[in-house]
Amino acid sequence: MSMRVGDESGRARAESNDAGLAPTATVRSPRGGEWRRALRAFRRHTVAMIGLCFLVFVFLACFVGVRFAPSPTEQSLLEATHGPSWDHWFGTDELSRDELARVLHGGQVTLKLAIGVAILTTVIGVLIGAVAGFYRGWVDELLMRFTDLWIALPALPFLAVAVSIGTVSLGPLGSVDLGGPLGMTILLSLLLWGSIARVVRGATLSLREREFVDAARTIGSTNRRIIWRHVLPNCLGPITVNATLVVAEAILVESTLSFLGFGIQPPTPSWGNLLTNAISNIEDTWWLVVFPGAVIFLTVLAVNFVGDGLRDAFDPRRQVRA
Amino acid sequence: MSDVHAPLLEVRELVQRFPARGGHRVAVDGVSFTVTAGETLAIVGESGSGKSTVARIVLRLLDPTAGRVVLDGDDITKVRGRALRRVRPRLQIVFQDPYSSLDPRMTVQATVSEPLRVAGRRGEVGTRVREVLDLVGLGPELDDRYPHELSGGQRQRVGIARALVLSPELLVLDEPVSALDSSVQAQILNLLVDLQARLGLTYLFISHDLAVVRHVADRVAVMHLGRIVETAPTEALFAAPAHPYTQALLSASPEPDPETERQRRRIVLRGDLLDATQVLSGCRFRPRCWKATDECATKDPALTVLGGGAPGPARHQAACHHPD
Amino acid sequence: MSAAAVFGDDVQPALQVTGLAVEFPVERAVVRAVAGASFSVRRGETVALVGESGSGKTVSALAAMGLVDAPGRVSGDVRIDGQPVLGLREDQWRTLRGRKVAMVFQDPMTSLNPAHRIGRQVAEAIRVHDAEVSRHDARDRGVALLERVGIVPAAARARDYPHQLSGGQRQRVMIAMAIANQPDVLIADEPTTALDVTTQAQVLDLLRDLQHEMGLALLLITHDLGVVAGIADRVVVMYAGRVVEEGPVDAIFTSAAHPYTRALLASVPRVGAARGALRAIAGSPPNPGETVPGCAFAPRCSLAEERCVAHVPDLRPVAEHHRAACVFGDQIAAGRLAP
Numbered sequence: 001m002s003m004r005v006g007d008e009s010g011r012a013r014a015e016s017n018d019a020g021l022a023p024t025a026t027v028r029s030p031r032g033g034e035w036r037r038a039l040r041a042f043r044r045h046t047v048a049m050i051g052l053c054f055l056v057f058v059f060l061a062c063f064v065g066v067r068f069a070p071s072p073t074e075q076s077l078l079e080a081t082h083g084p085s086w087d088h089w090f091g092t093d094e095l096s097r098d099e100l101a102r103v104l105h106g107g108q109v110t111l112k113l114a115i116g117v118a119i120l121t122t123v124i125g126v127l128i129g130a131v132a133g134f135y136r137g138w139v140d141e142l143l144m145r146f147t148d149l150w151i152a153l154p155a156l157p158f159l160a161v162a163v164s165i166g167t168v169s170l171g172p173l174g175s176v177d178l179g180g181p182l183g184m185t186i187l188l189s190l191l192l193w194g195s196i197a198r199v200v201r202g203a204t205l206s207l208r209e210r211e212f213v214d215a216a217r218t219i220g221s222t223n224r225r226i227i228w229r230h231v232l233p234n235c236l237g238p239i240t241v242n243a244t245l246v247v248a249e250a251i252l253v254e255s256t257l258s259f260l261g262f263g264i265q266p267p268t269p270s271w272g273n274l275l276t277n278a279i280s281n282i283e284d285t286w287w288l289v290v291f292p293g294a295v296i297f298l299t300v301l302a303v304n305f306v307g308d309g310l311r312d313a314f315d316p317r318r319q320v321r322a
Numbered sequence: 323m324s325d326v327h328a329p330l331l332e333v334r335e336l337v338q339r340f341p342a343r344g345g346h347r348v349a350v351d352g353v354s355f356t357v358t359a360g361e362t363l364a365i366v367g368e369s370g371s372g373k374s375t376v377a378r379i380v381l382r383l384l385d386p387t388a389g390r391v392v393l394d395g396d397d398i399t400k401v402r403g404r405a406l407r408r409v410r411p412r413l414q415i416v417f418q419d420p421y422s423s424l425d426p427r428m429t430v431q432a433t434v435s436e437p438l439r440v441a442g443r444r445g446e447v448g449t450r451v452r453e454v455l456d457l458v459g460l461g462p463e464l465d466d467r468y469p470h471e472l473s474g475g476q477r478q479r480v481g482i483a484r485a486l487v488l489s490p491e492l493l494v495l496d497e498p499v500s501a502l503d504s505s506v507q508a509q510i511l512n513l514l515v516d517l518q519a520r521l522g523l524t525y526l527f528i529s530h531d532l533a534v535v536r537h538v539a540d541r542v543a544v545m546h547l548g549r550i551v552e553t554a555p556t557e558a559l560f561a562a563p564a565h566p567y568t569q570a571l572l573s574a575s576p577e578p579d580p581e582t583e584r585q586r587r588r589i590v591l592r593g594d595l596l597d598a599t600q601v602l603s604g605c606r607f608r609p610r611c612w613k614a615t616d617e618c619a620t621k622d623p624a625l626t627v628l629g630g631g632a633p634g635p636a637r638h639q640a641a642c643h644h645p646d
Numbered sequence: 647m648s649a650a651a652v653f654g655d656d657v658q659p660a661l662q663v664t665g666l667a668v669e670f671p672v673e674r675a676v677v678r679a680v681a682g683a684s685f686s687v688r689r690g691e692t693v694a695l696v697g698e699s700g701s702g703k704t705v706s707a708l709a710a711m712g713l714v715d716a717p718g719r720v721s722g723d724v725r726i727d728g729q730p731v732l733g734l735r736e737d738q739w740r741t742l743r744g745r746k747v748a749m750v751f752q753d754p755m756t757s758l759n760p761a762h763r764i765g766r767q768v769a770e771a772i773r774v775h776d777a778e779v780s781r782h783d784a785r786d787r788g789v790a791l792l793e794r795v796g797i798v799p800a801a802a803r804a805r806d807y808p809h810q811l812s813g814g815q816r817q818r819v820m821i822a823m824a825i826a827n828q829p830d831v832l833i834a835d836e837p838t839t840a841l842d843v844t845t846q847a848q849v850l851d852l853l854r855d856l857q858h859e860m861g862l863a864l865l866l867i868t869h870d871l872g873v874v875a876g877i878a879d880r881v882v883v884m885y886a887g888r889v890v891e892e893g894p895v896d897a898i899f900t901s902a903a904h905p906y907t908r909a910l911l912a913s914v915p916r917v918g919a920a921r922g923a924l925r926a927i928a929g930s931p932p933n934p935g936e937t938v939p940g941c942a943f944a945p946r947c948s949l950a951e952e953r954c955v956a957h958v959p960d961l962r963p964v965a966e967h968h969r970a971a972c973v974f975g976d977q978i979a980a981g982r983l984a985p
Contacts, residue, residue, distance in 0.1 A: 211423040215481075218381055219437035219488065220410035229436075233427045368842035369813070473930040474699075503698035504869055508913035508926035515923065530843065533872075533915040537924060560917065574847035575917050576872025580895050582918065583876040590851060591844050 041313040048309020051302035062107035069101040083287050091287035103292055106269035113185050114250040118243045120189035125196025130227050133204025151194035159262045162187050179265045196242045203235040237314030248303040255296050271296050329356035330524050336389035338375050349375045351548035356635050362525040364539035371545040373528050377494050381413055414485035418497035420477035424469040431465040434483045454483040475506035494526045532575045544568050547606045554638035564645035566611050613644045659686035660830045660863035666722035668709050679705040679934050681887040687863040694878035695867045700934045702887040703867050707833050712739040745775050748824035752836040754816035758808040764819045765804025771823040791822040814845035835867045850877055871914050883907050886932050886942035893968030903970035903978050905985035906943045949985050
């Protein structure tokens with residue numbers, strides 16, 4: 001039997017012309033909608049800000065800074081398998097390609113893929129989750145069992161089979177090489193959309209019971225409008241957090257798969273397949289493992305930090321409540 | 323052209339059954355009443371009485387298991403889809419909790435203009451929204467505020483404004499002041515009474531608080547476990563309550579006056595509301611009633627007019643074998 | 647309750663709060679939930695702590711029980727049976743809570759463990775403070791307590807889970823757990839607000855009986871003036887974190903001295919009153935921690951003058967045992983001035 005009070009927040013209000021008194025605007029606490037407040041809270045989250053800075057740095061390096069790096073394919077046999085030096089910050093590989101350049105180029109591929117996966121999984125997951133949570137009943141059952149199927153799918157065999165199919169024709173949409181970045185994006189999205197669907201379904205289930213949804217019904221809103229105007233905007237917090245974490249997951253999954261040879265195939269570099277051959281020679285060419293590995297590790301860590309910051313920023317308990 | 327004497331709202335033999343463990347539970351068991359245009363009918367009851375369920379049925383948020391809801395001569399019990407959406411603007415609701423009834427991500431302006439957008443009257447948004455916000459006493463400086471930036475009283479005003487913006491015929495008020503601070507309750511009650519006089523509104527006022535009801539209602543219907551046990555014009559009900567449950571309610575309602583409280587001979591009911599759900603025959607109030615006789619155990623009393631005569635909205639009726 | 651027993655100045659109050667202040671740091675500011683409140687409760691007396699949201703009444707009670715955690719800061723003086731308790735360590739508090747001072751909360755569903763039977767929870771409340779008692783004895787005493795608070799048949803119902811009970815019954819269980827160790831002080835925070843009015847009457851009667859029987863010092867926190875009129879001996883009115891009036895219940899209701907109290911009494915709907923417009927108070931109570939210059943009620947007060955905004959008025963006597971924090975207090979109480 002205990003109830004503790006340690007974190008009471010103030011509430012803001014502006015007094016209006018109640019019963020003829022002069023208006024006294026005494027607005028104190030955070031103004032603005034959910035996003036602005038969350039952004040403010042996020043900025044105060046030190047660890048998350050560090051993560052964000054690191055990510056911005058990595059993105060800039062991979063997409064902008066890469067222009068200033070040596071070419072990743074230039075080979076100069078004299079400099080094969082050299083450790084880190086002033087000319088080659090991350091050293092060179094056995095084909096004397098500059099490792100830093102390879103990491104940067106690989107980063108482009110991996111990061112684009114990860115963001116693509118986050119977007120695609122969000123679209124699929126939100127659609128399925130919102131419909132399941134709002135309509136409930138057999139629709140919910142059907143959609144959720146369908147989701148379960150995809151969550152239960154074993155990643156490696158699925159991808160191995162998919163990649164071995166090679167190029168697939170999508171009729172009027174052209175064709176997709178399932179082993180290439182676009183193909184990988186689609187395949188990974190299929191594997192990872194389940195968690196967002198579940199999160200959105202849960203949020204929808206609880207939101208539909210809220211009185212403002214009833215209010216929307218009484219003014220005559222259609223179900224579609226209610227989902228789009230009222231339910232989804234109020235899910236944005238969990239959706240954002242989840243999407244961020246999918247980015248991290250996608251980087252890790254892609255790296256692992258490419259490392260094992262199932263993912264992005266060389267010569268397209270990705271953070272994963274940079275490691276494929278390097279592992280066997282780790283004693284002699286440690287820099288070919290350590291640098292890409294560290295980059296993957298730190299990036300995923302940074303994404304997780306940002307995810308934590310977002311989660312805390314959207315936490316309704318920290319929201320100003322009157 | 324509606325007959326000016328015909329009721330605006332007529333509810334006949336409403337029944338609502340919900341699935342529950344081991345079968346179903348009956349939340350509303352044969353409720354009938356009418357509301358004349360321009361008046362306020364209060365439905366009073368405690369938890370489990372079914373009063374909120376009745377409100378939701380009238381608003382067509384629920385489909386009744388049986389019974390009819392007739393609005394100004396139109397039977398709206400079974401309408402669906404587009405036809406239902408056409409009916410909606412005629413019946414609006416003000417909810418109890420001013421916080422959860424507003425979308426936290428919509429500003430005051432957005433919340434009050436939403437009904438107009440849904441009804442396809444987007445062009446009126448600028449003028450009509452300002453009109454109703456003025457009516458409820460909210461100035462333009464609050465248009466862009468979010469619910470969490472408003473006080474409880476202000477939020478409730480937004481809820482009222484939203485309910486009024488489509489010019490409804492009937493306004494259902496579900497405990498509209500229960501969640502407000504005492505000093506703000508009076509403001510909102512006065513506002514509601516004032517709006518009714520100015521706009522000729524008709525109110526269906528749901529409440530558990532008899533003191534509040536006394537101030538706003540023309541007629542009162544007392545509900546207990548899904549049934550109306552007494553109905554009368556307000557003054558008659560408070561002056562001479564006939565059903566033992568009404569008497570117990572009045573007796574238990576605390577008065578802010580120590581002398582009255584000391585003198586009061588409070589009727590303390592036996593048992594709990596839960597026990598009453600076990601009743602299988604006869605009057606449902608029997609387990610808690612001090613007057614219960616054998617007749618009460620066998621025959622379920624129906625609403626009858628006190629002193630005989632034809633039933634009608636202005637008559638005092640009670641469902642009891644031994645009314646006072 | 648005789649005036650001497652209630653107002654006996656020689657009797658040490660069971661709970662004495664002096665100059666209590668509670669602050670919470672929020673973002674870049676500090677919210678002062680309580681800004682210097684003083685009140686006391688003697689054994690055998692019921693004090694109602696009345697106020698609306700933001701008044702600081704609940705936080706005051708929590709502070710008195712040591713339930714305000716960091717980052718909240720509590721200052722002032724709180725004594726339970728003469729013993730100063732602010733600043734005690736958690737392990738020291740644990741011997742006090744339940745034994746000397748107990749609390750009953752508004753929503754029993756969140757305070758009762760839904761996974762344990764109620765008999766067990768009551769027995770546990772006993773065993774926490776009495777390590778000697780056997781499981782068996784604790785269980786028997788628990789059943790006796792359930793019976794005392796009106797849960798019958800007690801032995802059978804002791805095996806129920808909280809969700810099988812009604813709101814009123816759950817509240818009775820909470821009360822049973824609170825009185826299990828014969829505390830001196832019982833703090834009840836809106837114990838009946840969530841209950842139906844008929845159940846409320848039953849629970850209040852129970853509290854009254856228990857108080858007479860055990861000589862409890864009962865501090866009842868509520869916003870419902872009707873409840874106050876029915877059960878309190880003395881009333882302490884709080885507004886915006888301060889005590890604005892305190893006095894015997896009759897004096898408060900018939901000759902209130904503070905404009906806020908008067909306005910509140912005039913604005914509350916009454917069953918016994920005729921129909922008509924209520925005298926509403928304009929504006930809203932200030933937010934917790936919002937600093938209003940001078941008297942916090944001044945913006946809403948029809949009598950407000952310059953000096954009201956210049957300093958915070960002290961609590962000053964307006965009649966015997968009756969104090970109000972208003973420069974016009976004595977005039978208002980005497981009926982010479984009407985806000």
